[in-house]
Amino acid sequence: MPDDSATPQPTEPLTTDAVTRIVLRPIASPLPLGFFALGMGSAVLSTLQLGWVPLAQSSVLLLLLLIFVVPLQFIAGLFAFVARDAGAATALLLLSAAWAGTSVTSLNSPPGEPLVAQAVFLLALVPFVLALAGASAQSKPLFAVLLCLTAVRFGLTGLYEAGLGNAPQVAAGWSGIGIGAYALYSGLALLVEDGKQRTVLPLFRRGAARTSIEGGLREQLTAAQQEAGVRHQL
Template identity: 40%
Template sequence: MSPEPTPPGASADVLPGRRFEPDLRSMTRINLRPIASPMPLGFFSLGIASVLTACLQLGVLAEEARTAVALCVLPAFLLQFLVGMLAFGARDVIAATLMSVFAGSWLAFALVTAGGVPQGARVLGVLNLAFLCFGILMAAVTPPKRALWLVIVVSLPRWAATGLAGLTGAQWLTHAAGGLGLLVALVAGYAAFALMLEDMRGEQVLPIGRSGPAHTAVEGDLAVQLRNLERQAGVRRTL
C-alpha cells in the first residue's frame, strides 16, 4: 500500500494516521475599510448636551423647561450611539464603549425627565452613581488616550454630584453638578476641535496627549499598524 501524498502547505514529516490542516496563512487576506474619525461628533454631542443639562441644574433654565431640555438632549443619544457603532467598526473598543454608555445615559435622562415619572430623580441618581463606577473602571484603562481619559476624569465628579443630588435633593449638589457639567462641555469641545484639526491637516495641531499604543497608532508606519492584526477582535475566530 503506497503512502498518501502530502497535501500542499503541509509538512512532509507528518506522522502516518495523524490529521493535519494545511497552513493557510499565505492565502489569507484581511480587508480593512478606512472611515473618518467619529470622535469629534461624539465629543461635540456630549458638550452640547452637557451645556443644556448644566443650565437646567444651575437654574439658568426654569423647572418648566425640563421637558424641553429632555427633548433637546434626546438627539445626543442617537449621535453618540452612531459614534459608538462606528468606533466598534474601527476596532477602538475604549472609544466605542465610552460613547455607547454616554448614549445610554442621555436616553435614560431624556425618557425619565420628559415622562415625569414618579421617583424619577432618585432613579437617575442611582443611575449616575452606577455610571460613576463605570467611569472609574474606564479611567483605569484609558491613560494612553489623554483626550478620552480627561473627559472621563472630569465626568466622574459630575456623575457623583448628580447622583447624590438626585438621592438627597440637596440644591447645592445640583448646582455643583451643573458647574461640573460646563467643565465637561469645555473639555469635550476642546477634544473635538483638536481631533478635527488633526484629521483635516493630517498632523497634530493642538496637544491631545497620546502616549503608548495610542501614540504609536498615529505616528507609526503601516508595519506597526498591522502588527498582531490576526489577534484583534473581528479577525480572530472568537471574541
C-alpha cells in the first residue's frame, strides 16, 4: 500500500492579503517649500500692486515670479501627490499654474492696464480655491485659512482687472503682504515639526492630520489599500 503520509497534501490558496505588499517611500514634507514660495510670491507681487516698484520694472518682477515661484510650487505639488495628500497637491499645482498664467498674460500686456480676460480667469478661480479650503478645514485649518486668504486676494485682483477702480488693487496688495507673513509662519512651523517629529509651533491639526503626527504607523497605513494607486479605479 502507498504511504499517504509521503504524498504532498494540497494547501489552501494564498489570499490577496498574503501575497500583496504595499511599499511606501519616506520623503521630506513638501509643504514648507510650497508655503514659502507662495508667501514670497505674494509679498513680491504686492510691492507692484501698492506702487512700491515702478511700473516700468514690472516685467522684471513678473519674470522673477515665473522663475522662482512657479517651479517651486510645481515641485511641491508633485511631491505632495507622492506623499498621498491629494488636497495639498491639488492646491499647490493649481496655484502654480495660476501664477504662471497671470504672469505670462501680464508680461504680454501694457503695464498697469486692467485686463478683463484676466479678471474672468481670477474670479473663476476663486470658488475652486475656496472648495479646496473647505476640504482642508476639517484636518488642516492653518492651510485652509491660507487658501481662503489667497482666494480673497484673487477676488480683489479680479475686481481691479474688471475695471472697478484702484481700491481693490490696493486691498489685494495689502492682503498679499498678510499672506506672505502668514505663509512664513506656517512654513517655519512645518519645518520645525518635520525636524522635531512633533508639533512645536501651533498648527491646529485635527482629525487625520493630527493622527499623522501623533498616531502610530498602523493607524496611518490602515487605509492605504483604499488609496489611489493601490485600488483598482480612481
